[in-house]
Each structure stands twice: as C-alpha cells, then as structure tokens.
Amino acid sequence: MMKHVNKKPLKQEPRWQTKISGGNFVDKCHAYRNLHAHALFSSLGRLVASRFSSAMTIIVLAIAISLASGFYILVANLQQLAGNLEASNQISLFLKDEISEARANKFASSIRQNPDIQEVKLITKEKALEEFQSYSGFGEAVKALERNPLPIVIQVLPKNSLENEQALEVLLDGFKRSAEVDFAQIDMQWVKRLQSIMEVARRGVILLSLLLGAGVLFITANTIRLELHTRRDEVVIAKLVGATNGFIHRPFLYSGFWIGFFSGVTAWFIVTIIMLILKHPVENLSMLYDDGFHVLFFGFTETLALLFISSVLGVVGSWIVLHFQLRQLKPE
Amino acid sequence: MLKFDNVSMRYPEAGDVLRNVSFHLQRGEMAFLTGHSGAGKSTLLKLIAVIERCSRGRVLLDGQDLNQAKDRQVPFIRRKVGLIFQDYKLLQDRTVFDNVALPLVIAGYGHHEVSRRVRASLDKVGLLGKEKKYPVVLSGGEQQRVGIARAVVNKPPLIVADEPTGNLDPDLSAEIMHLFEQFQQVGVTILIASHDISLIAQMNHRILKLDHGQLVAS
Numbered sequence: 001m002m003k004h005v006n007k008k009p010l011k012q013e014p015r016w017q018t019k020i021s022g023g024n025f026v027d028k029c030h031a032y033r034n035l036h037a038h039a040l041f042s043s044l045g046r047l048v049a050s051r052f053s054s055a056m057t058i059i060v061l062a063i064a065i066s067l068a069s070g071f072y073i074l075v076a077n078l079q080q081l082a083g084n085l086e087a088s089n090q091i092s093l094f095l096k097d098e099i100s101e102a103r104a105n106k107f108a109s110s111i112r113q114n115p116d117i118q119e120v121k122l123i124t125k126e127k128a129l130e131e132f133q134s135y136s137g138f139g140e141a142v143k144a145l146e147r148n149p150l151p152i153v154i155q156v157l158p159k160n161s162l163e164n165e166q167a168l169e170v171l172l173d174g175f176k177r178s179a180e181v182d183f184a185q186i187d188m189q190w191v192k193r194l195q196s197i198m199e200v201a202r203r204g205v206i207l208l209s210l211l212l213g214a215g216v217l218f219i220t221a222n223t224i225r226l227e228l229h230t231r232r233d234e235v236v237i238a239k240l241v242g243a244t245n246g247f248i249h250r251p252f253l254y255s256g257f258w259i260g261f262f263s264g265v266t267a268w269f270i271v272t273i274i275m276l277i278l279k280h281p282v283e284n285l286s287m288l289y290d291d292g293f294h295v296l297f298f299g300f301t302e303t304l305a306l307l308f309i310s311s312v313l314g315v316v317g318s319w320i321v322l323h324f325q326l327r328q329l330k331p332e
Numbered sequence: 333m334l335k336f337d338n339v340s341m342r343y344p345e346a347g348d349v350l351r352n353v354s355f356h357l358q359r360g361e362m363a364f365l366t367g368h369s370g371a372g373k374s375t376l377l378k379l380i381a382v383i384e385r386c387s388r389g390r391v392l393l394d395g396q397d398l399n400q401a402k403d404r405q406v407p408f409i410r411r412k413v414g415l416i417f418q419d420y421k422l423l424q425d426r427t428v429f430d431n432v433a434l435p436l437v438i439a440g441y442g443h444h445e446v447s448r449r450v451r452a453s454l455d456k457v458g459l460l461g462k463e464k465k466y467p468v469v470l471s472g473g474e475q476q477r478v479g480i481a482r483a484v485v486n487k488p489p490l491i492v493a494d495e496p497t498g499n500l501d502p503d504l505s506a507e508i509m510h511l512f513e514q515f516q517q518v519g520v521t522i523l524i525a526s527h528d529i530s531l532i533a534q535m536n537h538r539i540l541k542l543d544h545g546q547l548v549a550s
C-alpha cells in the first residue's frame with residue numbers, strides 16, 4: 001500500500017533560525033537593517049509631522065548649545081590673541097638717575113652671583129636712547145632734548161626653574177630694596193595676568209557647557225517623555241504582541257538623535273552667523289593695532305564635535321526617559 | 333499546552349482574586365472561561381500573557397514555568413500567545429496591513445515573508461482586499477477580525493481571547509466563534525473568556541467556570 005521508493009532518509013534542509021524565529025538568516029539581517037532604517041526615518045517623519053512643536057524644541061536646544069559653543073569660540077579667539085604674546089619672567093631694573101655707569105656695572109656683576117639668575121644685561125643710557133630713537137618713532141623729538149632722560153636699565157632673566165610666582169616675587173622685592181634701583185618690574189606680568197584670566201574663562205566655558213549640556217539633556221528627555229505619552233497605546237500593543245524593550249526603545253532613541261542633531265546644526269548656524277556679523281568690525285579694530293588677528297570660526301573637527309555631542313545628548317536624554325518611564329508602561 | 337497548577341493570585345488592595353486554580357488545556361483543545369464580573373477571568377488571562385505573575389502555584393506554558401521567566405524572556409513567551417481583546421486594541425493611525433504585520437515586524441521577519449503571511453492571515457479571516465484601509469472605516473466585526481488576524485499571523489500555538497464578542501451583535505459573535513473553531517481544527521489551543529452564556533452553550537466545548545476566584549466547573 002505504501003510506495004517504498006524513497007529508501008534514503010529525507011535530508012532535512014538546514015534551517016538558519018535564531019530564537020526570534022521566522023525567515024532565513026540573510027532575510028533576517030535585511031529585516032534587522034530595515035527595522036533600523038525604518039525607525040530612523042519614521043522618527044524623522046514624526047518630527048516633520050509635528051513641525052511646530054519640534055521646531056520650538058529644537059530652537060530652544062539650539063540656543064543653549066550655541067551659548068556654550070559660542071563662548072567656546074570666543075575663548076578660542078582670545079587665546080589666539082594671547083598666544084601671540086610670549087610670556088617670560090624677565091625683570092627690568094631701572095636704576096636711579098645718579099648711579100654712575102661704573103657702579104651700575106658693579107651692581108650688575110653682583111646680581112650675576114645670584115644662583116637664581118640666568119642672565120644679566122646692562123643697557124647704558126646711550127644704548128637705551130639709541131633703541132628708543134629707532135623703535136619708538138620719536139627720533140626727532142628725542143634729539144631736541146637737552147640731556148638723555150633715560151635711566152640705566154639692567155635686564156635680569158631669572159633661571160627657568162624659578163617658575164614659582166612667589167619666588168619671583170621675593171626676587172623682585174629684593175631688587176626693589178636695593179639702593180641703586182629706582183623701579184623694578186616683571187616685564188610680562190600682564191601677559192601672565194591675561195593668561196590667568198583666559199584660564200578662568202576656559203574653565204568657565206567648561207562649566208557653562210556642562211550646565212547647558214545638562215539642560216539640553218533634560219529638555220530632550222522631556223520631549224521624548226511627551227512623545228512616549230502620546231504613543232502610549234502603540235507601546236502597550238507592541239509589548240503585548242511580544243516586542244522586546246530594544247524594539248520599543250529604538251524609534252524613541254532615533255527621535256532623540258534627530259532632535260539633538262538638528263539642534264547642533266541650528267546652533268552651528270547661529271554661532272556662525274554671529275561670528276560673520278562680528279568678523280568685520282573685529283578685523284577693522286585689529287588692523288588699527290597692526291595686528292594679524294583673524295576671527296576664528298568652527299573648524300572641521302569642531303563642527304563634527306559639536307554635531308556629535310549634541311546628537312549624543314539627544315540620545316542619552318531619551319534613553320534616560322525610556323529607562324525610567326517604560327517600566328511603568330505596563331499593559332492592562 | 334497550558335497548565336495551571338494550584339494557582340493563587342493576591343493583590344494587596346483586593347485580596348485573593350484567584351484561589352487554587354488548577355486545569356490543563358491539551359494541545360488543540362478549545363475552552364471557554366466564564367464567570368461573573370470580578371470572578372478573576374481577566375486576572376487569569378493576564379497570568380498567561382505574563383502581564384502579572386501569580387502569588388502561589390505555577391503557570392506552565394508549553395512546559396515553561398512563567399513565574400520563573402526572566403523579564404527579558406517575556407517578549408518571547410508572548411510571541412507564543414496570540415492575544416485578542418474586547419476593544420480590539422488596533423492602532424488607529426496604521427492600515428489594516430500594518431496592524432496585522434506588527435507581530436511579524438517585531439519578530440524580525442523580512443519584507444516578503446511579512447507580506448505573504450499577512451495576506452494569508454487576512455484571507456483566513458475573510459478580509460483580503462482591505463489591507464490598505466484604516467481600522468476606523470471598518471465595522472466592529474471587521475475590526476475584531478483584524479485583531480484575530482494579528483493574533484494568528486505569527487502562528488502561535490495558543491490563542492487567548494478576552495471577551496472577543498463583547499461588543500458585537502449575536503450573528504457576528506457566532507461568526508467570530510466559528511472562526512476560532514477553524515483555528516482549533518488546525519491544532520491551535522484556544523482559551524476564550526466570555527460571559528455570553530447562551531452563545532457558549534450552543535457550542536460544544538469545555539467550559540471553565542470561575543466563581544469568586546475559584547474554579548467551580550471544568
């Protein structure tokens with residue numbers, strides 16, 4: 001009654017199935033990729049669909065991001081300015097008018113004995129006058145003077161090891177108390193001051209960025225929370241038919257990504273437009289000082305960093321909400 | 333296929349909702365779950381869908397103890413259970429096709445496979461040709477058919493329906509029940525919660541009756 005043709009055992013076709021079941025492996029890889037692509041573009045579609053509220057959120061975020069990145073670029077510009085000025089600890093000693101050149105020489109060699117001193121250079125009255133005439137542009141005016149008004153100057157370069165501000169201060173005080181010295185100053189002290197101010201500004205930018213970054217994070221989180229609320233039914237139904245948390249998270253994470261990304265792009269434009277407006281007057285001002293100062297804009301790396309950081313803030317913001325709110329979204 | 337072993341469920345605010353419930357549904361068996369409102373029908377179904385976990389006893393689905401299941405295993409358990417609801421729970425902003433396709437998309441099927449299975453499923457419930465319509469333009473009976481198509485599209489071994497005919501008139505209800513019988517004939521296990529006594533009486537299937545959380549007839 002049965003045909004005995006097929007003696008060989010039936011060969012089972014290999015089935016490349018994972019525990020999610022269904023379809024072959026390649027089909028599934030495509031499906032996985034499609035899921036991501038779909039989540040990516042459908043979340044974009046939803047942003048576009050709710051244009052007005054998305055635009056408001058993105059503009060608020062963009063203003064926060066542009067404040068942080070604007071200060072960053074401002075400090076970068078100031079740093080460029082300060083960077084042109086070499087800092088050194090050189091001390092200038094202006095000797096009293098009555099000190100003779102011989103005594104000045106003796107004083108200079110006594111300074112050379114000090115182990116903290118690297119170099120001592122004496123500038124005589126004549127030499128100083130010469131320099132003054134050639135550099136200051138007051139050559140003719142100086143010639144009209146009856147006598148040389150310039151004091152003898154001793155330039156003292158402390159050893160590099162004397163980086164310590166206090167040690168330098170002690171040295172300076174010592175010079176100030178010498179009978180020969182009328183006036184002593186560290187030449188580039190103001191550069192140092194500028195640099196400390198820059199350091200404060202840099203720290204300020206970092207703190208401000210952290211603060212505004214946290215703001216961006218929570219604004220994104222709140223936006224995603226609202227979206228989660230409006231799509232509550234969808235989430236519950238998806239859970240009931242066996243969606244994993246990953247599947248449910250995905251579109252919201254992509255929403256967060258888009259919000260962050262577009263805020264970054266908008267912030268970039270805001271800062272760049274402000275810089276363009278400021279560029280002309282700043283460079284005019286700089287020309288008056290005969291300085292080769294050029295306004296710095298966002299470079300390629302900075303632009304990438306800006307977009308990357310804003311996108312990451314968006315994703316992290318939505319992740320926080322998903323992590324804490326999705327657990328409460330239980331099907332009934 | 334589905335086994336309740338001395339299951340009790342206690343809510344802190346409501347006390348015992350289920351008390352020592354035991355029954356065993358064989359593979360391919362169809363049963364009705366009845367009882368007055370508040371007898372514990374919904375709670376019992378929630379235990380099967382792992383929306384709740386029982387306080388005592390064991391719920392075994394296909395040999396797996398649902399109480400022991402880790403949270404990340406729950407989605408995979410739910411893929412074995414086709415759930416059908418009184419209010420259909422359809423996504424109103426998605427087409428019939430997308431609604432039915434949801435479990436397949438979630439399970440990671442490819443586009444062609446999804447398309448093929450969704451059509452087969454809609455064909456079974458008699459809605460082929462309405463894929464592009466939105467649920468809102470369908471009648472109640474049609475919407476419930478979409479719900480059923482979605483529940484069976486992934487070919488789960490167990491179908492659980494909570495008052496599936498609660499919002500339908502008697503003729504449509506009978507049709508829907510007949511549809512369930514067709515699935516039973518191909519080996520699917522079916523559990524339907526309903527308080528439509530007259531309808532249940534017409535059909536010759538096992539009846540599980542709950543009264544104040546206790547199984548009084550089985």
